[in-house]
Amino acid sequence: MLDELRQRLRAMEKTTGIEDGRGLVPLGMADVDAALGGGLARGALHEIAAAGEAHLAAATGFTLGLAACARNVLWIAEDMALNESGAPYGPGLDFFKRAPERLVTVAVAHKRDLLWAMEEALRCRALGAVIGEVRHGAIDSVAVRRLSLAAAESGALALLLRAQPAHDASTAMTRWIAGAAPSAPAHDFEFGSPRFAAQLVRNRRGPLGSWILEWRDTDERFVLAATHAQPVAAPLLNRPRQKVA
Amino acid sequence: MLSLWLPRFSTDRVRRLREFQAPLVVYGRRGNADVLTAVDDAADKLGLHAGTALAQARAMHPAIEAVMEEAEADAALLDKIADWCLRYTPLVACDAPDGLLLDIGGCAHLYGGEQKLVADLGQRMARAGFAYRVAIAGTIGAAHAAARFGNPAAYATGEERDIVSPLPLAALRLEPATVASLARVGLKRIGDMIDLPRSPLTARFGATLLRQLDRALGAEHEPLNPRLPVAPYVAERRFHEPIAREEDVLGTVEKLAARLGVALERRGDGARRIELTLFRTDGAVRRIAVGCSRPLRDAPDIRALFSERLAALADAVDPGFGFDMARLSVVIAESSPPEQIGIGNAEDAGELARLIDRLSARLGSQRVRRPVALDSHIPELAAATLPAQMIGQDHDWDAFRRHRAESDLAPRPLRLLTRPEPIEALAEVPDGPPLRFRWRRALHDVISAEGPERIEGAWWSEQNGHPSGNLARDYFRVEDRTGLRFWLYRAGLYRDLVRGELPNVAPPSWYLHGTFA
Structure with missing residues (x-):
């Protein structure tokens, strides 16, 4: 009975067009994938906010880690963001195991142009992921919805990178807060692999979570380093959609 | 070749901007005097002409309106007219200061023949308020001469020799001094000169004279220099x-x-x-x-x-x-x-x-870019982005990967600041990594550090706007307490400061150049 209702609910959700995932990108970590319902949904919008201004580079790394590397990636940022936080650096991308030749950067003057370019790019079937970097300010919810629809059309991964956690409502599939976490020293005076504190603060499929991830550039994926002792929310897998207070 | 001459160009331009009742003259400063540079029809009838001093003209006819010349505005308007003439042919050249040349070979039939083309051109010029003269001839020289000195009633066509023979020598685009000295020996019209022996003329008046004549007659080719490249x-x-x-x-x-x-x-x-x-x-x-x-x-x-x-x-x-x-x-x-x-x-x-x-x-092609690897050891020059339309898909980073593997390059940051930012850093030993540093008002405690990687400056080049100039830099990769990773460098070596070999060596200073994931 309950299962039947759940299935019907899922069928109804699909009509929005946003959650009609063309597949999921498993991140390769059982815990995280379970929370996401199998993996990061393609053809949907995901928001990644840096835990703070200084964590933007870490959030950038996290975003690039999520973006599937096999296909082209388009990175759209405002001029201001590139001046303030630095532009993507080709050799650095290569060290992060993200092929620089697959990257196209677009600098825009206004947020309006950024959203336009993102939507335009999401309709292109040659792209695996479109990253839009928004420095600050709210994003029009209509624009976000348009992005979601555009992503659903082409099946590309739409990633919105924000410099600060946002509190506005959004139709994004998931919302993350990403920051740097202290790395485990490998040997003496040697640097460990970069670690990220990733917090899943909103998930249309239900469960939330908080994890420490480590980026393994040898096999180009994240591995789970440690789970927070106290999860932000109980990972209740069958949690119903958020209730309207 | 069609030559269009606007004999009242400057005054017509001024009249397009403002209504004038009185005769209009345009003047400009030549040497120490204000001299008329253009006059309109009414002023011409009063006997004024270019070259008269403004004071003299005012004394003769106090009612005239005088306007200062604007060479740039004239040139800009001529450019606009040239653009507009592109409707007839893609080959349009400016014949400064007040004329245009149109190569209408192969184009006239689109308008139903030269007659109709000229009629159309004339109608439009008249409507725009310009006095104009048009001539069509086989060569630039002949068309130019006929437009300015030929019979104003009709545009001229026919044999170049017939066209130019009755025209005065000034029509050949010669220096006024040459024309004057030719007049002194009794040569006034082009026809007077065509059949004269050539060598004495060259000996006396220079090669330009005969070259201009040959060009007008078509014996020597004169290329048209169109304003815009001709599209294939x-x-x-x-x-x-x-x-x-x-x-x-x-x-x-x-x-x-x-x-x-x-x-x-x-x-x-x-x-x-x-x-x-x-x-x-x-x-x-x-x-x-x-x-x-x-x-x-x-x-x-x-x-x-x-x-x-x-x-x-x-x-x-x-x-x-x-x-x-x-x-x-x-x-x-x-x-x-x-x-x-x-x-x-x-x-x-x-x-x-x-x-x-x-x-x-x-958005503009400069805004859509792709990263390319360049052959340089200096970080900000080792990679650049070029307009994506320019490089297409050809560029690959294999050369960089080979170099990275061969030289065991230390890791590079994910984001590089456009300009390295100065930081306040405290190091334990002069040549070591910093213990803590302040960047953008936040204090970071360094937990672990990697380095240094010494990158020598480009001593052979100028400072190229970089804050640390051409000094050698020691790069460190550091991680702070929260796990943030930065790419810092110290510009300049303590060695240089201590040895005192180089004069005016500033104490080394610290910069932050990029951030790691």
């Missing part, structure tokens, strides 16, 4: 009823593009840069160009690019009373084998190129 492919369309709506303009673009596409395909070319020229009924000309990252010949694609471009133009295309002619020209064409266009295995590449073109058309 051109398609144009005239409208009986002017069009004004954007959809109509785009529809026209698509039709013209389809025509160009056929021509391009026949020669196995594709367009890399396309220009749309719109001729407004009132004479204004608007040129809009788009670039493509790969040779293009599909009409819908070209239409889509112009659609983006038009949407991005801040002032939109102001149609006024409508456009009565549109021309689409392929400014840069590149050979492209037919199988590369349309379907193929590289469908992804094609899709991406189309997206890049669309974004470039709307």
Whole structure:
């Protein structure tokens, strides 16, 4: 009975067009994938906010880690963001195991142009992921919805990178807060692999979570380093959609 | 060759801006005196002419209106008229200061013959308020001479020799001094000189005289120097009823593009840069160009690019009373084998190129870029981004990867600041990594550090705007308490400071150059 209702609910959700995932990108970590319902949904919008201004580079790394590397990636940022936080650096991308030749950067003057370019790019079937970097300010919810629809059309991964956690409502599939976490020293005076504190603060499929991830550039994926002792929310897998207070 | 002369150009220009009742003169400063540079018909009848001193002219006729000359405005207007004349032929040259040259070979029949073309041109010039003289001849020299010195009643055609013979020698575009000295020996008309023995003339008056004569007669070729490069492919369309709506303009673009596409395909070319020229009924000309990252010949694609471009133009295309002619020209064409266009295995590449073109058309091609690796050891010069339309898909980073593997390069940051930012750093030992540092007002405690990696400055080049100039830099990769990773460097070596070998060595200073994931 309950299962039947759940299935019907899922069928109804699909009509929005946003959650009609063309597949999921498993991140390769059982815990995280379970929370996401199998993996990061393609053809949907995901928001990644840096835990703070200084964590933007870490959030950038996290975003690039999520973006599937096999296909082209388009990175759209405002001029201001590139001046303030630095532009993507080709050799650095290569060290992060993200092929620089697959990257196209677009600098825009206004947020309006950024959203336009993102939507335009999401309709292109040659792209695996479109990253839009928004420095600050709210994003029009209509624009976000348009992005979601555009992503659903082409099946590309739409990633919105924000410099600060946002509190506005959004139709994004998931919302993350990403920051740097202290790395485990490998040997003496040697640097460990970069670690990220990733917090899943909103998930249309239900469960939330908080994890420490480590980026393994040898096999180009994240591995789970440690789970927070106290999860932000109980990972209740069958949690119903958020209730309207 | 058609020569158009606007004998009252400067005064006509002033009259277009403002209404004048009195005779109008334009003056400019020559040496220490204000001298008339142009006069209108009424002033001409009063006996004024260019070269008269302004004070003298005012004394003779106190009622005249005098306006200061504006050479730039004259030149700009002449350019505009030249643009406008592109409707007749793509080969238009300025014949400064007050004339134009049009190569109408092969174009006149489009207007139903030279007579009709000249009538059309004359009608439009008169409507715009310009006095004009037109002549058509086989050579630039003869057309120029006939327009200025020939019979004003009709434009001249025929044998160059017949045209120029009755004209004064000044028509040959000679120095006034040469004309004067020729007059002194009794040579006044061109006809007087044509059959004279050549060597004494050259000996006495220089080679220019005979060269100008030969050019006028067609014995020596004189190339036309068109204002704009001639496009290899051109398609144009005239409208009986002017069009004004954007959809109509785009529809026209698509039709013209389809025509160009056929021509391009026949020669196995594709367009890399396309220009749309719109001729407004009132004479204004608007040129809009788009670039493509790969040779293009599909009409819908070209239409889509112009659609983006038009949407991005801040002032939109102001149609006024409508456009009565549109021309689409392929400014840069590149050979492209037919199988590369349309379907193929590289469908992804094609899709991406189309997206890049669309974004470039709307935002500007400088804003859509791809990273390229450069051959330099200095971090900010080791990589750059170039407009994506320029490099296409060709660039690969294999050379960089080889270099990275061979030299065991230390990791590079994910984001590099455009300019390294100075930080306050405290180091335990002078040459060691910092213990803590302050960047953008936040204090970071360094937990672990890697380095140094010494990168010598480019001593052979200038400072190139870099804050630390050409000093050697020691790079460190550091991680702070929260796990943030930075790429810092110390510019300058303590060694240099201690040894005192170099004069004026500043103490080393710290900079933050990039951030790691």
